[in-house]
Amino acid sequence: MNNEIKIFSPATVANVACGFDVLGFCLDTIGDEMVIRKTSKKGIHITKIEGFDLPYEAELNVAGVSALAMYDAIQPDCGFEIEIYKNIKPGSGIGSSAASAVGSVFGMNELLGKPYNKTELTQFSIKGEALASQCEHADNLAPAIFGGFTLVKSLSPLEVLPIPSPDNLYVTIIHPQIEIKTAEARAILPKQVALQDAITQWANFGSLIHGLHTGDYGLISRSLDDVIVEPHRSKLIPYYNEVKTAALQSGALGAGISGSGPSIFTFSNGIETAKQVEIAISKVYGNTTIAFDTYVSKINAEGIKII
Amino acid sequence: MNNEIKIFSPATVANVACGFDVLGFCLDTIGDEMVIRKTSKKGIHITKIEGFDLPYEAELNVAGVSALAMYDAIQPDCGFEIEIYKNIKPGSGIGSSAASAVGSVFGMNELLGKPYNKTELTQFSIKGEALASQCEHADNLAPAIFGGFTLVKSLSPLEVLPIPSPDNLYVTIIHPQIEIKTAEARAILPKQVALQDAITQWANFGSLIHGLHTGDYGLISRSLDDVIVEPHRSKLIPYYNEVKTAALQSGALGAGISGSGPSIFTFSNGIETAKQVEIAISKVYGNTTIAFDTYVSKINAEGIKII
Incomplete structure (x- = not known):
């Protein structure tokens, strides 16, 4: 199994008009890139951040917090390094923090052999997103992870519905x-x-x-x-x-x-x-x-x- | 062309839980029967009512009022007799007045060679329904005319969306x-x-x-x-x-x-x-x-x- 992967973590739009607070969708021409590396050294370590000035301490970084939520749940016999190449400007309203939050857990899940499904990955990411937005929501996380349009029917329990959309x-x-x-x-x-x-x-x-x-x-x-x-x-x-x-x-x-x-x-x-x-x-x-x-x-x- | 038809006008359910005021559906084991007859005598004449005690004057009868709305619009060179065999109890909450309101216009439309589409029939029926409910709404009319589930997106302009549903x-x-x-x-x-x-x-x-x-x-x-x-x-x-x-x-x-x-x-x-x-x-x-x-x-x- 590969010990390192590179990821495209897309920008997303939440609060889609009449679907305020529940409907979101995923973009494909803008997003962050992240490298996730499995290491023998335990723990979550952010080793590189480019593009914007964000904290390296995992507990203070959106990608770090969601990574830690998953790491604590699965308690693997390894650690992870995270490199973040940020393109989505924080505060732009197109899911900058969500892209960071989902990138780490998606990458770790791949390197661990996919123990978690998309809803579970969204659940871990909520913890990272909460660091940025001071409340738990999945409006940007769900479309980033599922792609397309998503309807977050409920947060507790978390239920995400992938909604089809026309090709054009x-x-x-x-x-x-x-x-x-x-x-x-x-x-x-x-x-x-x-x-x-x-x-x-x-x-x-x-x-x-x-x-x-x-x-x-x-x-x-x-x-x-x-x-x-x-x-x-x-x-x-x-x-x-x-x-x-x-x-x-x-x-x-x-x-x-x-x-x-x-x-x-x-x-x-x-x-x-x-x-x-x-x-x-x-x-x-x-x-x-x-x-x-x-x-x-x-x-x-x-x-x-x-x- | 036949000058007389018999119709089954179904009961319906409106205000479907979270779809309050917009979603309705159509039943098939309960409904009124109506006979609509084309006559040389002009005007709308209600000639028989069985089941419940309702007014014979067209202007005071739900079926009569919707019939008159369509009659005034198309101004045909004939009249219509309406017989109503009512099974749906007025006031029961399953679209009794809607069944009457749609029955007359559906029947007249058939006898005239279908000049109107389903949305237009719903529009005429709204006038009859308004007599019974003192406000214009199409929550029961739309499912009675379209069948299945209907979402009344808006009343002005009237837009009815037929929603599919599973067979069982x-x-x-x-x-x-x-x-x-x-x-x-x-x-x-x-x-x-x-x-x-x-x-x-x-x-x-x-x-x-x-x-x-x-x-x-x-x-x-x-x-x-x-x-x-x-x-x-x-x-x-x-x-x-x-x-x-x-x-x-x-x-x-x-x-x-x-x-x-x-x-x-x-x-x-x-x-x-x-x-x-x-x-x-x-x-x-x-x-x-x-x-x-x-x-x-x-x-x-x-x-x-x-x-």
Whole structure:
């Protein structure tokens, strides 16, 4: 058995419009790379971090904490070294911490002969993710591990449902380089919502799940409407409405806040439209002083993988 | 072309647990029969009503009002007589008024050579249903017309999504003969709900739609949980919790309030379990002074039909 593997750990989008807090999906053109190495020296050791300045102590590092959760559970007769080559900017809203959290446990699981299934890997990763986000959630972890779209039905017990999606569904992401504090993104949400709005939201969400199953792009488009969270959180993202309008006018099926922002995701039927959307939404921030990155990606059906 | 047809207009269940206000399904062992006859005499004339005491004036009769809505739209060079043989007790919560509302327009549409599609028929029927329920909704109309499960994504514009379901899904219904006033069933609902409960509800609803698509009975069972409406409305139905517990203990996948009650529906995998559930929940009301009816039915994939 190989003692070292290299991994591509993908970026992900959580809080997909009407699927706030439960639906996520996996990207394939952006992600971190990680090397996991089995060693005779016991314990979890982070030996290299490139790209961003993150702590080397395993107990303080997202990848380290999820690795330790799995390590403590299986108590193997070996240790692991972790190298992290980070491409996903922390705080961008496209699952930077989740990519780190799943990378270590996925790699260790491969090197140990796959003792754990995908749900169990997600469960270990939750511990690492909690270090970054101060709460346990699997919205980005699940799509990173399972690939495609995932619905996290419940956390306790953890139940992840892989949702199919049509082949030609593309994503355009724009990341305006502003900081949104997690605490602020949470505080801005209402504790109570109108029953009528909640009904609209689950009508849309059920319709979105049906549209993904049936590959009905029109229905996916009509269902991508978040009447609960977007009206509040979009206020934290400058030019959000302008970006959304530009995307829709360029043929996007819909748009929403990625995670808790500041990134914005849009869906398109086909890569050509997705690229046109990229041009259109780039112009919005191009006319401001806000720096930004953009990505165009197919839905990544495979998820995290050995490279 | 035939000038007279006889129709089976099925009972239906709306407000399916976490799919409150948007998901319904169609039954096949209980329904009304109606005869629709094309006449040279213009207008809509209700010529016979059996089973229950309902008004003969078209403008005051649910079947008459929906018939008039379609009649006014198409302005045909003929009239229609309607005979209603009512089996579904008004106020039972299994779509009695919806069966009447759809029967007349379905029959007229057949006799006129089908100028309207199912969504258009639902739209006309909404007018009749509104007479009975004092508000426009399509929760029972859509499954009666489309058959199977339907998700009413929106009323304006009306969009009905037919949702597939597994072949062996059976329904057991118990109708305790008590009266629930519509006004009271509405007044007991909160105007505001906790965001966290709303998220749980749409997680369950999305999971239910996925479970129906994939034929995953276990997931259907785990998704049939209504944290928003059932806690309030179940108080209006004596022995509701006892019925639900008895159903689940007999192998039912789940249970909920049918429409706004008082009927209670339960799902089972297979007719044998559905019959055992019938026995178990009958015992609950059998030990009280409350009279009751029960029904066991397959999901009716066809919906309203000519017989």
